[in-house]
Amino acid sequence: ETMLTQSPGTLSLSPGERATLSCRASQSVSSNYLGWYQQKPGQAPRLLIYGASSRAPGIPDRFSGSGSGTDFTLTISRLEPEDFAIYYCQYFGNSGLTFGGGTKVEIK
């Protein structure tokens, strides 16, 4: 089973700053099946990125995904107030679906 490790655990930034979130897989994975979700308190997660770099419908272009093999990145180019949340990466492989432990993006 593929494990996903997200770093950092918490990212403290100010609105307008750039956020870079990392997701590392325990083995090489297909980027086609790597995604990113955003979860705000009391809400269900929302798909941001699928296929490592494709934005889901309605997602602003300040969100971008990149990476391949074992290392993937979610970048938020300029943080808006509504972007402070927890972000999870996800991979669906032969053993099923795995989530990373999450990165909390908090206001500095």
Add this chain to the structure above:
Amino acid sequence: QVQLVQSGAEVKRPGASVKVSCRASGYIFTTYYMHWVRQAPGQGLEWMGIINPDGGNTAYAQKFKGRVAMTRDTSTSTVYMELSSLRSEDTAVYYCARAIKWEYRFMDDNWGQGALVTVSS
């Protein structure tokens, strides 16, 4: 509009079973896979499995194999998740989440409201 409405909160004793329902409306039920995800209080997301409502095929996370069963009733557009041999660590909010149409491996924005299952003696 698409809606996923789940059954209510449950309190169960250790060793018991729980069955959570998720009734879908606003779309053709058999054309989208459905995931089940749980989230323990203050913790991250944990995937439990997926069901194809068109045929009922399932795939479960290794951790839950032998303890979970996902079924569906196409006459009522409802999917069910039953978890047996409950223990305190199963206390969590259980969500159904619709897969995106063109790629079942990802979940779209349509999630149930969640069902809190509390396991306590």
